[in-house]
Amino acid sequence: MNMRRFYLVYFLILFSGIAAVILIGSRTGMSSDKWSEEERAAIRSLWLGSLAPVPPDPSNKFADDARAVALGHRLFFDKRLSKTGTVACATCHIPILNFSDGVKVAKGIGITDRNTPTIIGSAYSPWLFWDGRKDSLWAQALGPIENPLEHGFTRAQAVNLIRQDADYKKRYENIFGAMPKLKDQEGITRAFANLGKAIAAYERKILPGPGKFDFYAAAILHNVEPAKKSQLSPDERAGLKLFIGEANCLRCHNGPLFANTDFHNTGLPSSDKGRSQGVSQVLNDEFNCQSRFSDSPLALCSEINFAKKGGSELLGAFKTPTLRNLSKTAPYMHAGQFKSLRDVLDHYNRAPKARIGQSELIKLGLSGQQLGQLAKFLNTLEGPVEAKKGLLSPPK
Numbered sequence: 001m002n003m004r005r006f007y008l009v010y011f012l013i014l015f016s017g018i019a020a021v022i023l024i025g026s027r028t029g030m031s032s033d034k035w036s037e038e039e040r041a042a043i044r045s046l047w048l049g050s051l052a053p054v055p056p057d058p059s060n061k062f063a064d065d066a067r068a069v070a071l072g073h074r075l076f077f078d079k080r081l082s083k084t085g086t087v088a089c090a091t092c093h094i095p096i097l098n099f100s101d102g103v104k105v106a107k108g109i110g111i112t113d114r115n116t117p118t119i120i121g122s123a124y125s126p127w128l129f130w131d132g133r134k135d136s137l138w139a140q141a142l143g144p145i146e147n148p149l150e151h152g153f154t155r156a157q158a159v160n161l162i163r164q165d166a167d168y169k170k171r172y173e174n175i176f177g178a179m180p181k182l183k184d185q186e187g188i189t190r191a192f193a194n195l196g197k198a199i200a201a202y203e204r205k206i207l208p209g210p211g212k213f214d215f216y217a218a219a220i221l222h223n224v225e226p227a228k229k230s231q232l233s234p235d236e237r238a239g240l241k242l243f244i245g246e247a248n249c250l251r252c253h254n255g256p257l258f259a260n261t262d263f264h265n266t267g268l269p270s271s272d273k274g275r276s277q278g279v280s281q282v283l284n285d286e287f288n289c290q291s292r293f294s295d296s297p298l299a300l301c302s303e304i305n306f307a308k309k310g311g312s313e314l315l316g317a318f319k320t321p322t323l324r325n326l327s328k329t330a331p332y333m334h335a336g337q338f339k340s341l342r343d344v345l346d347h348y349n350r351a352p353k354a355r356i357g358q359s360e361l362i363k364l365g366l367s368g369q370q371l372g373q374l375a376k377f378l379n380t381l382e383g384p385v386e387a388k389k390g391l392l393s394p395p396k
């Protein structure tokens with residue numbers, strides 16, 4: 001073979017090799033896994049691998065006490081902790097529904113005016129409830145027990161339940177010391193707060209596990225080709241690109257839980273005052289971080305010490321919820337205003353005027369196809385609950 005012929009064949013083989021790589025690459029999506037430095041930084045910030053350990057709660061000395069977890073686990077599923085003997089925390093926070101209930105507004109003894117949020121990862125939230133009217137998980141847990149529409153119990157009845165059940169009493173006294181006397185009001189309130197602290201210790205163990213997005217993010221952040229089952233489809237990738245770019249979702253849904261810790265008015269059909277009421281409630285709450293039932297030195301109550309106490313932006317503002325594990329928590333928003341993710345996204349796209357206060361949303365003008373891609377991306381945030389197996393069902 002002469003030299004010219006040799007080179008011709010040589011280049012032909014080389015080029016067809018390169019063409020094949022490009023073709024296969026684009027078919028498996030390799031070529032569209034190229035993200036800019038800025039996009040990679042955003043993906044890293046959302047990746048579950050960036051989630052810090054559950055922050056300590058200095059207001060609850062028993063927050064990480066295994067005995068408190070076991071007691072809290074029992075209380076969470078116990079229907080006797082209600083006026084009718086029919087309502088437990090788990091009545092509305094149903095483990096197989098990602099600790100939500102699947103209905104528009106929650107129903108206990110009566111019907112409330114708010115939608116049940118998940119408790120997965122709520123240990124990371126400095127404010128609890130849609131309006132942030134509680135500043136710790138333990139103080140939050142006391143709310144539904146005394147709410148006439150939820151458990152409809154009293155603190156004295158709750159403490160009596162512990163007193164009269166030998167197993168509860170033993171567990172309680174083992175952690176917190178002697179039960180209060182029957183007529184000791186202050187002691188009863190303190191014991192009631194302790195029940196909240198045990199329930200909080202349990203809730204701190206209910207955490208989000210990785211979804212398809214997280215496996216994908218791990219791969220691209222480590223510059224390896226995503227495994228087949230963690231490869232995002234072209235639509236899911238387009239949705240991710242919109243989420244961190246043009247659609248501006250990252251402004252409020254940021255960090256590995258896809259939630260900042262702030263309150264925003266998103267112009268929902270509602271005349272609920274939201275945070276503007278919640279902030280005065282938490283400042284006056286008898287169980288807040290500054291209260292005598294808190295185990296924290298006042299100086300460590302930084303959230304409440306520095307909370308934004310007024311301003312028109314609090315009117316009609318609600319806490320940004322996590323976007324992880326949305327598949328079983330519909331309907332969405334603080335009063336379950338929207339039945340599906342598509343309805344939520346249509347709302348963001350239109351950005352209507354708020355009924356109360358001022359909406360912070362800006363019209364997106366996305367196409368129907370783009371909204372579909374965003375919804376598909378959100379579905380990649382579905383993962384298993386990260387918790388010891390026994391904790392997801394009633395204790396044996």
Ligand code: HEC
Binds near residue numbers: 076129145199
């Ligand atoms: C009747 C249904 C119902 C029951 C029973 C119930 N919850 Fe809830 N839970 C809700 C609703 C509704 C909200 C939101 C209410 C609001 O924001 O005003 C909520 C909010 C929460 C939150 C706040 C989550 C967040 O991100 O802000 C936690 C934590 C929680 N509940 C735990 C509990 C615990 C613990 C119990 C039992 C002591 C309990 N719930 C009983 C319906 C219920």
Ligand code: HEC
Binds near residue numbers: 268320334341
């Ligand atoms: C200005 C802040 C802000 C921006 C921007 C924003 N969100 Fe939200 N998002 C919120 C708040 C606050 C809520 C809860 C509102 C309420 O119930 O009153 C919410 C609720 C949601 C919910 C319902 C979750 C649930 O459990 O009920 C979804 C889904 C959602 N947002 C997705 C998105 C997507 C996708 C984008 C981008 C297109 C986006 N959000 C942009 C603040 C924001």
